[in-house]
Amino acid sequence: MTDHKFVYEFSEGDASMRNLLGGKGANLAEMTGLGMPVPQGFTITTEACTQYYLDGEVINDAIKAEVMTYITKLEEITGKKFGDPANPLLVSVRSGSRASMPGMMDTILNLGMNDTVVEAFAEKTNNPRFAYDSYRRFIQMYSDVVMEVGKSYFEELIDEMKEARGVKQDVELTAEDLKELAAEFKAQYKAKIGSDFPSDPVEQLFGAIKAVFRSWDNPRAVYYRRMNDIPGDWGTAVNVQSMVFGNMGDTSGTGVAFSRNPATGDPGLYGEFLMNAQGEDVVAGIRTPETIDQLKTENPAVYDQFVEIVSKLENHYADMQDMEFTIEEGKLFMLQTRNGKRTAAAAFKIACDLVDEGKITKEKAVSMIDPKQIDALLHPQFDAAKLAAAQPIGKGLPASPGAATGKVSFTAEDAAARGKAGEPVILVRLETTPEDIEGMHYAKGILTARGGMTSHAAVVARGMGTCCVSGLGEVSFAADGKSFSLGGKTFTENDWVSLDGSTGNVYGEEIDTVPAEVGGYFGRVIEWADEFRTMKVRTNADTPADARQAREFGAEGIGLCRTEHMFFEADRIAAIREMIVSKTVEQREAALAKLLPMQRGDFEGIYEAMEGLPVTVRLLDPPLHEFLPTDEDDINALAAEMKLEVAELKEIIASLHEFNPMMGHRGCRLDVTYPEIGAMQTRAIIEAAINVQKRHPEWKVVPEIMIPLVGEVKELAFVKKIVTDTANAIIAEAGVELDYLVGTMIEIPRAAITADEIATEAQFFSFGTNDLTQMTFGFSRDDAGKFLDAYYQTKIYESDPFARLDQNGVGKLVKTAVDLGKSTRPDIKLGICGEHGGDPSSIEFCQQVGLNYVSCSPFRVPIARLAAAQAALKAK
Ligand code: ADP
């Protein structure tokens, strides 16, 4: 496809071309169109990236030629020439995908430099230090990207040099030092790669472009995509942009700024800059930057110009902007703008403020918040009493709010491993790099010695909703990296630390945390969301406490009340065990009679907590053997209670063993074999409802009884008859009026594809997408962890089907069941109660197929309310 256009000058694009040009490229184009000072350049499209992979990871000749045409155009615009020592064009090569992936891709600055160019450049600028600084940065970034050794590798060489010279700051290194560093970097390159560092700018350019394309597939990019639901086939664009220099001396500098405070949402410019610095110096936290206000004194004219641009950009995009800029010898250049990442608290405040300022509608306010972020708002805070008794041992920057307590971990791998195993850990690092992302994800909190509010650690932690304190310079690490000292105490990985991400305080002890409260701006937005939402949001709750919590978060009913969890409590498990090992119906009924009042009490508590809202109770579901005693004492006690020989009891226990319990004697099969179980549970549900209805005539209690694991309509009819016979008899005997519904879970593929038959018996369907996913894929959730990683690496799967509904497969079954169910029972009530009920992308799917409600765990209820509103707005 030779006539296909793969390259666009900034002046040829605009913000609407994000899919093609990537976020960075589209916004550079938009700023160019707005007449802002943007160093000119061009964007190689995301389609070129896709083409690169289609062609077997090569840049084809047509694309190469097109890029060279645009280099020529750029030479004309800038009046400089690529590789010409007399007047060199130097460029940056910057990645930029559709969705922003901070720090996931690598940027190369000062490309076009070589031994000849740098000499001439030193002479021309009359600033050898600057020339060699630019050169060594280029070699460093290029080598890092090509060699994939990680940024710290070269930073170590710089640190060694600084130590040898007895200086603390990069800026104190002389031109000669930097020249020596450049040579050293090139030697490292040759040693690792086996060939000389490329001196031809064109070769450098294509090497860099290729590296950006390749970085789309590096493990941390793949991991980030999986975490953020970004499809692997989007590809990244590449921006080639003429360089401006913030490292030219004391009238030059570079910085980042937000149009509002990204931590609190407070209005007003917020940012940091460094004079005589380039690129990522500010975010890398190598020197501690100055706050943006100080630019007012440093260069008032540039400050005023910048403030004007910021306000123009914010109004233009109608959202808080995150911008990068460079000042070259007193002249301002804009290098990037995008909708800024922000904490959950800031997201809600900004949305409300923008509505109040008349800049956006309520619909936009609801749509602009990432529902997953709400999690952070619901995150723990320190127990106030415990906090009052604790003394901070240090104070860093409040980089990402929330409170965290855990044991020290020094490496990302360690944090990931211990975090996965359920241990609360705090990742303590000099600074973080994109390689650390998985460890950061599993850590309860992050503490760094270096870095400002816009450092990598801070940005990524805020995005994840993880508590972070950055830039605590007093943290000093032992040489072996296995301990650090702070506030006169040494900490190893067995020690507790606690972080307050809202104040920056660090404590050298464990401090209990408590759940957060919600309200204020959050409350306003979530109420708007409820106006637009068409699906109901229910919760999965097994106890009155969970039910109340969910009500506080706005749950409109219970979509799944599991009865088995109630059985594990110490006083009940004995009765359950008696029931399981009973040899006769009489024995079993006697055991069930002990359970009846307990279950009835449980349900009364739940109905009370839900104040007349619908409650779906699922009959006993798990394999019986889960309840069996395993230790000798329990077995002896049970034998005594049941008046059985121990040996005989052990035989019964052995007979209950199952090879594949997940597909064994469980769900409605229990009621088919032991109808008295279903009868007892129905009695408990109905009697509880009658009692609560009597106490609260103003409510309308309508129990929904759900029969699990149905795969065949006759099986459902059989169990349903037990339920209705029992319920009708109780209601008649009590002489009251009580409506109730009987429905089923759709969690076996056979139920989904015979849903028209099932619906003749079921008054409602609730999609149990955990089991439905297991049964459709044929692997269990508990075992999938062992091999799913390999599936992500080989790109067979992009995301965990248990976290995000597999719309293609499992979703097709859901859709089929919805359509078939409605065909025989048009008014059938439809909901979902698997984990997916709290996942935004799955919620959108539920909206599309026409479910009436989603049900999720209490802490996900606010997320689901917002996600459901967004789904409804999208469907409009
Ligand atoms: P990221 O996506 O990681 O933020 P960028 O492509 O934005 O990477 O580049 C990182 C930094 O490099 C920018 O913040 C900017 O300071 C600097 N930079 C990029 N291109 C140029 C350029 N043409 N001139 C000067 N600095 C640049």
Ligand code: MG
């Ligand atoms: Mg970066």
Ligand code: MG
């Ligand atoms: Mg950037």
